[in-house]
Amino acid sequence: xxxxxxxxxxxxxxxxxxxxxxAPPDPALVWLNEPLARELGYDPAHLRGEQGIAMLTGxxxxxxxxxxxxxxxxSANPQLGDGRAVLLGDLVDTAGTRRDLHLKxxxxxxxxxGGDGKAPLGPMLREAVVGEWLHAVSVPTTRALAVLTTGERxxxxxxxxxxxxxxLVRVAASHLRVGTVEYAAWHLDRDALRALVEHATERHxxxxxxxxxxxxxxxRAQAELVAQWMLLGFVHGVMNTDNMTLSGEGIDYGPxxxxxxxxxxxxxxxxxxxxxxxxxNQPGIALWNLSRFAETLxxxxxxxxxxxxxERATAVLEDYEGxxxxxxxxGLARKLGVSGxxxxxxxxxxxxxxxxxxxxxxxxxxxxxxxxDDGATLLEDREWFRRWEGMREGSPAGSPLLVPRNAHLESAxxxxxxxxxxxxxxxxxxxxxxxxxxxxxxxxxxxxxxxEDVVTFCGT
Ligand code: AMP
Ligand code: MG
Numbered sequence: 001x002x003x004x005x006x007x008x009x010x011x012x013x014x015x016x017x018x019x020x021x022x023a024p025p026d027p028a029l030v031w032l033n034e035p036l037a038r039e040l041g042y043d044p045a046h047l048r049g050e051q052g053i054a055m056l057t058g059x060x061x062x063x064x065x066x067x068x069x070x071x072x073x074x075s076a077n078p079q080l081g082d083g084r085a086v087l088l089g090d091l092v093d094t095a096g097t098r099r100d101l102h103l104k105x106x107x108x109x110x111x112x113x114g115g116d117g118k119a120p121l122g123p124m125l126r127e128a129v130v131g132e133w134l135h136a137v138s139v140p141t142t143r144a145l146a147v148l149t150t151g152e153r154x155x156x157x158x159x160x161x162x163x164x165x166x167x168l169v170r171v172a173a174s175h176l177r178v179g180t181v182e183y184a185a186w187h188l189d190r191d192a193l194r195a196l197v198e199h200a201t202e203r204h205x206x207x208x209x210x211x212x213x214x215x216x217x218x219x220r221a222q223a224e225l226v227a228q229w230m231l232l233g234f235v236h237g238v239m240n241t242d243n244m245t246l247s248g249e250g251i252d253y254g255p256x257x258x259x260x261x262x263x264x265x266x267x268x269x270x271x272x273x274x275x276x277x278x279x280x281n282q283p284g285i286a287l288w289n290l291s292r293f294a295e296t297l298x299x300x301x302x303x304x305x306x307x308x309x310x311e312r313a314t315a316v317l318e319d320y321e322g323x324x325x326x327x328x329x330x331g332l333a334r335k336l337g338v339s340g341x342x343x344x345x346x347x348x349x350x351x352x353x354x355x356x357x358x359x360x361x362x363x364x365x366x367x368x369x370x371x372x373d374d375g376a377t378l379l380e381d382r383e384w385f386r387r388w389e390g391m392r393e394g395s396p397a398g399s400p401l402l403v404p405r406n407a408h409l410e411s412a413x414x415x416x417x418x419x420x421x422x423x424x425x426x427x428x429x430x431x432x433x434x435x436x437x438x439x440x441x442x443x444x445x446x447x448x449x450x451x452e453d454v455v456t457f458c459g460t
Contacts, residue, residue: 002041004055004089004101006062008174011199014192015180019065021058021086022107022117024167026151029053030121030421031128031428033145036171040093040101040145047146055088056146056169058103063088065109069186070179070242071292073276078186080179080242081111084119087175098203100175101145104168118154120163121147122413123254125424127168129404129412130253133431137400139228140221140249142172163417173249176200178293179242185296197300204247211300216316219290220323221248226286227327231335232403233259233363235279237269241289258403260447262356262363268406283328287320335367337396338388348387355381362447367399400434407448 009016034044046052054060065082072080086109088101104127105119128144135141146169153162181200184193201208205217225248229236236243237255245251255269264280272278277285294313302309329345336352338345356366361378369375376385404427412423430441438444 002091004060004062004091006064007090007098007203008066008087008100008176008199009062009064012184012192012196014188015068015184015196016064016066016087017110018063019086019109020063021103023059024057024148024150024152024165026149027053027057027167028149028151029056030125030147030149030166030416031144031425033128033132033143036143036145039095040091040099040171053148056103056148057150057167058086058088058106060088063103065111066175066180067111067183068177068179068242069183070177070240071182071289072240072242073272073274076182077242078183079111081183082109083112083115084109084117088169090174097173100170100172102170102172102175104170105150105166116155118150118152118165119168120154120157120417121149121166122163122417123157124166124168125413125416126256126409127170127253129409129424129427129431130256131170132428133400133402133404133434134234134250136432136434137228137232139232139234140173140225140247142170142245142249142251145169145171172245172251173247174200174203174245175251176204176246177242177251178244178246178289178296179240181246181293181296182241185299190299193296194300197297200246211297212312212316215290215294215297215301215313216319218246218248218293219316219320222286222290223283223320223323224248224327225250226283227324227331229282230279230328231331232400233262233279235259235266235268235277236282237267237272237277239277239282239285239289241292244286244289244293257406259363260405261360262353262366264353264357283324286324287317290320291317331398334398335396336370336388336391337394338391339393340391344391348384348391351381351384351387352379355379355384364400364403365446367396368401370396371399401437401445402430402434404431405444405447407450408444411448 037044063086065086067081069078070080085104086106090100092098108117124147128147131141131143148167150165152165154165184196201214208214208217235257243252257268266279267275298309329342332349333345366378369378412427415423430438430444
């Protein structure tokens with residue numbers, strides 16, 4: 001069995017408390033991610049055994065609950081933290097990369113406030129499906145190693161029927177969030193803040209020689225991440241600063257969704273009434289979050305002259321738009337099979353997306369049709385196709401055939417709630433190899449019925 005280290009608690013002891021997960025009464029593996037298990041150095045058969053289940057359910061020494069703060073929907077919240085999760089520890093995987101193992105749904109922790117500390121099966125499976133898909137399309141993401149049921153029935157999040165309690169074992173480059181640094185900046189002394197920033201730099205951005213370079217490095221990573229999301233039509237749904245990592249991996253897929261019909265204003269989250277985290281707002285929100293991150297770093301950027309620190313941080317943040325547009329235009333040129341200047345590609349894209357939106361065309365379907373040389377059947381605008389032909393170079397490439405469509409995901413989660421895990425296993429198989437056709441699963445390629453009415457729930 002791979003021994004877990006506690007690198008985080010060792011580096012900044014002020015930012016977590018020793019904490020043990022509740023022992024589940026009757027744990028059962030619903031899904032084990034065998035390729036990921038092997039990548040981590042675990043024998044899947046061992047993880048399925050008694051010792052493996054003990055580790056996966058957090059019944060081991062040394063586990064902690066992490067403290068963090070954050071800006072939620074624009075408002076500062078000084079005290080969040082793992083209300084229902086524990087950090088199991090970290091290990092160095094077979095490729096030599098240090099990774100965290102984390103357990104969600106582990107019961108109330110000292111950070112739980114009013115929450116019950118539990119997690120229902122559906123949302124844990126959703127996070128697993130979305131993580132596997134993002135990984136399969138080469139987008140940096142946390143991933144699920146396993147989903148288990150606990151044997152409990154827990155209070156319903158919606159409706160009145162008790163739900164199966166579940167655990168998600170999550171693998172991440174780390175669980176350092178913008179909100180973690182906010183917590184240190186707001187509650188701890190300068191030395192603890194510095195220790196945290198040094199730990200984050202060493203772990204994720206070893207090329208950064210100073211806090212200002214860390215800001216740049218995190219900014220570039222986030223710009224690239226959000227550009228990939230935009231190109232896929234992915235809506236994270238709750239881009240609070242506590243849901244933004246320093247590593248550049250996407251994390252905490254709660255009320256997230258993938259666009260069916262292309263719509264800039266698309267919102268799927270039941271609690272996002274103002275549309276703050278709408279599809280088209282995501283690049284700007286990432287910059288807003290980075291600005292909060294920058295504020296936490298100010299005392300380390302220039303200890304003597306606060307004004308100079310602000311100037312230097314502002315200069316870095318001003319580059320964000322360029323990083324984002326570079327990454328976005330590069331990806332879009334590949335998807336469209338065109339070459340041209342950044343502005344030409346962006347302009348072609350803008351015209352295209354305006355048309356897709358006006359004609360209510362499916363985002364994923366359009367790019368796949370373009371790859372199949374069939375795009376003209378989906379879009380009436382001849383002028384756009386003439387412009388596109390003029391910029392063509394090579395074939396459109398890199399757009400997935402399969403995305404976790406809202407209607408299919410919802411219906412698979414409903415089935416799992418009722419005890420039928422077949423559909424969610426099908427979906428996991430399909431999204432893990434999203435560029436190929438899966439015989440028997442062709443129905444997962446289209447949006448399905450009722451796709452536009454999907455609302456997902458936060459904090460589940
Ligand atoms: P999330 O929406 O999962 O990112 O969670 C936001 C915050 O609420 C985090 O601090 C979570 O740990 C906490 N939280 C969410 N659900 C629960 C729950 N059932 N019990 C305790 N804390 C929770
Ligand atoms: Mg979160």
